[in-house]
Structure formats: structure tokens, C-alpha cells
Amino acid sequence: MKRHGSGDIDARIERVLAKDACSGCGACTLIDDGIKMRLDENGYLRPRRMDPSSSPRPEDGRVFSRVCPGERVPAPPVPASVRVHPMLGPYLEIWQAWATDPELRLRGSSGGTLTALTEWLISSGQAYAVTGAAADTDPRRSVPVTITTRDEALRAAGSRYTPVAAASNEDTQNRAGAVVGKPCDVAALRALGRVRPSTGDPLMLSFFCAGTPSAHATSTLVTKLGFASDSAPDELWYRGNGWPGRFTVSTGGRTASMSYDESWGGVLGRTTQWRCKVCVDGTGEHADIVAADSWASDANGYPIFADGEGMSALIARTARGRAVIRAAIDAGVIEAVDYSIDDLARIQPLQVDRRRYLWARIVGAWFAGRHSPRYSGYRGQLLRLTLRSPRQSLRVARGTWQRVRRSTRPTA
Numbered sequence: 001m002k003r004h005g006s007g008d009i010d011a012r013i014e015r016v017l018a019k020d021a022c023s024g025c026g027a028c029t030l031i032d033d034g035i036k037m038r039l040d041e042n043g044y045l046r047p048r049r050m051d052p053s054s055s056p057r058p059e060d061g062r063v064f065s066r067v068c069p070g071e072r073v074p075a076p077p078v079p080a081s082v083r084v085h086p087m088l089g090p091y092l093e094i095w096q097a098w099a100t101d102p103e104l105r106l107r108g109s110s111g112g113t114l115t116a117l118t119e120w121l122i123s124s125g126q127a128y129a130v131t132g133a134a135a136d137t138d139p140r141r142s143v144p145v146t147i148t149t150r151d152e153a154l155r156a157a158g159s160r161y162t163p164v165a166a167a168s169n170e171d172t173q174n175r176a177g178a179v180v181g182k183p184c185d186v187a188a189l190r191a192l193g194r195v196r197p198s199t200g201d202p203l204m205l206s207f208f209c210a211g212t213p214s215a216h217a218t219s220t221l222v223t224k225l226g227f228a229s230d231s232a233p234d235e236l237w238y239r240g241n242g243w244p245g246r247f248t249v250s251t252g253g254r255t256a257s258m259s260y261d262e263s264w265g266g267v268l269g270r271t272t273q274w275r276c277k278v279c280v281d282g283t284g285e286h287a288d289i290v291a292a293d294s295w296a297s298d299a300n301g302y303p304i305f306a307d308g309e310g311m312s313a314l315i316a317r318t319a320r321g322r323a324v325i326r327a328a329i330d331a332g333v334i335e336a337v338d339y340s341i342d343d344l345a346r347i348q349p350l351q352v353d354r355r356r357y358l359w360a361r362i363v364g365a366w367f368a369g370r371h372s373p374r375y376s377g378y379r380g381q382l383l384r385l386t387l388r389s390p391r392q393s394l395r396v397a398r399g400t401w402q403r404v405r406r407s408t409r410p411t412a
Helices: 009-018 060-067 102-107 113-123 150-155 183-195 215-224 260-266 319-330 341-346 349-356 358-367 379-388 390-408
Strands: 035-039 045-049 083-085 089-091 093-099 130-135 142-147 178-180 203-207 235-237 247-251 254-258 289-293 312-316 334-338
Touching (some): 060 183, 093 102, 102 150, 113 178, 113 312, 130 150, 183 203, 215 247, 349 358, 358 390
Parallel strands (some): 178 203
Antiparallel strands (some): 083 089, 289 312
């Protein structure tokens, strides 16, 4: 990448990439239109300057450092009326919910609530367009999309466990009344809205995120199901079409699938990028509305991945988000019953453990020479959580140090 000076956006991007701290959100492309997101050799989306003749503005580097989640993620401001769960973040109200439209509920990954809200915001005129993510022409890849119709909302339904830079959609700045994105996408767009108010103030919807797998992992799953690795399938689903849904590939009249536990647990989840392993916000704390799987669980709180009708945990983090959810309930778009955030925490062990031991993981990585983003406003909370389990935290720190050392050790 071309460098114009130690403080400009190119140099700052290089520093984030050198730390392996890029989340692949794509917000930097909204700051400088000479930058585009491209898959790297490891299968993750990373920024590149595609037009060497483009000239960054002098202020772009400063804006980037305030927006990029690879540089910093500040804790969201929390009004006095908002409660804060130590593991799952701020909330005003929480429900178990599902789409009343059977088609939306079936196609959605988790009760279809985000798809139902997207379709309703558009059909009711509350949003002219919604930014989201959908399958590319090669369904092994995902792309940001602008949703303006029910059919487009349906095409964007279901989880996309492959890199997508939802924050890079230019319509987010121009006309989108709402955004559905990963927590890092939402955090970046919130920050960009503070730095450049002209970007508007879209409603932010997010979901509990376990991390972004490598695009190569999808190709691995396709070949495991017996399909050629060098041609695009006709259709590919990570989840959806049932709950929790199966990883399903169709091409040439043949369809094959494997369970969510096999696809995510066996392949996809093992390839999540480093930035996701030290993520301070996997639960969408900067969003107005957040959806999460509301699994049945065993006696130890571990999710039971049994097929059934989809159910979401739906969290209103802001007054704006609560008003939208309540209006959608009143309009019959979603059905909802009151839910306990402590019950949700019990069936989300990945999110809980990641928050509980994050400080230990950050310290272990730091001693091994790898630095995490700055998490201003979170440090006190993270340190207190770590001190509650000092022995396990020490084990996590040591294990992280060892893994980072192995991953960065030069080979002969």
C-alpha cells in the first residue's frame, strides 16, 4: 500500500494490518474511496488502495483512527435508565421473539426477527432502504447489499459465516434508514457518524457474533460434501430454512448438507480471525437492537442443537430500539414474550467466557508481542472480571501467550 506520510490513512491501515487487528468491517472505504476490501491469502477481507493515483485527504488518517475497530472500540455511552449486564452489555428490555410470517421465520437463522424487522421497516415506509449482507453470485462469498423489497430481504435472510464488509456499503451514508451488521460494523459506523454527522443516523441492528471465519473454510465444507472446489454452487446456506438449520449446498440437481454442529463446530469456528478472538464486543453493544439465538439448553447451560422452530432473544439497547420493537409487536410483525437476560447468558457460554477472560487473553497476547485494539471505557470492567477467577485467568493468559508465540515463530 502506497504511503504518503507517517500519520496518513495508509500508514495507519498498515499498522492495524501489522497487528493483525483488522476486523474486515470495511468502514475505511467510506473514509477514503480509493480503498477497497479484498480477500487476502488467508481468506479474510482486508483494505487495499486500489487506485494508486488517489490522494487521501489530510484529515482521513485522524478520522480512521477514531473509527477503525482495529484501532479502538470505546464503550458506548449508557444513560442512567439503561441497565448493564456484566457479560452481555447494556439493555432496556429483552424478549424471546419470532417472526409471525412463517416464511420469514423459516428462512431466518434464529426466529427470523431481523429479517421480519427489515421487511417491515421498508414496507411501512420507516426506512427507504436497509443495509445488510447476502450471498454473492458465487454463494460461497458474501457481499453488502441494499435491501428495498421483501424479496431482497428474503435473499439476505440466514447467517453468512464468511467475510463480508457490511460497513463498506455506500448506501449506508446516502439513503439507508437502517443497518444490519456485525457488532464491529455497527461500532465503526457509530464512530463514523460522530466524526462525520453528514453520514446520517440509521437505526442499527446487530446480532451476537462468534467471529468471522476464513472464506477458505466454506470451500473446505463444500468439498467435504463432495462438490468440486473450483466451481460456484447453485445455492449455499450456512443456516436458515429451519432452526438451527444445516449447512446446505445445491448444484446440478444434487443437494447435500451437514449439521450446524458439524459445520460451525468442526470447521468454520476453528478459522475465526485473530481480531475476533480478542473482541471486546461480540454482542452488539453499540446497536439499537440485537438478536441472538435462544436455544434450549442442558442442565449445564450448554445449547442443545435440536431442530425446531426458530426463536430469537431480542434485546433493546436504546430507547429508539425499544420503540421499534414494541411497534413491530403491536403491528403483528413479531410475537414476543418477556425474557431474562440472565437466562440468555446461561445459554451463551462463548460470549460469557470471551468477556470473562478477555483481559487475560489480551495480556497474554501482549507478552507475546501482539497488541489488541484500545478498548476505552472497558478496562475496569474487564480487569474486575479477570480478578474473579485468577487461576483460570492465568491459564488463559499463558495459553494465549503460547499460541501467539507459535503462530509468529519464524520457520526455517
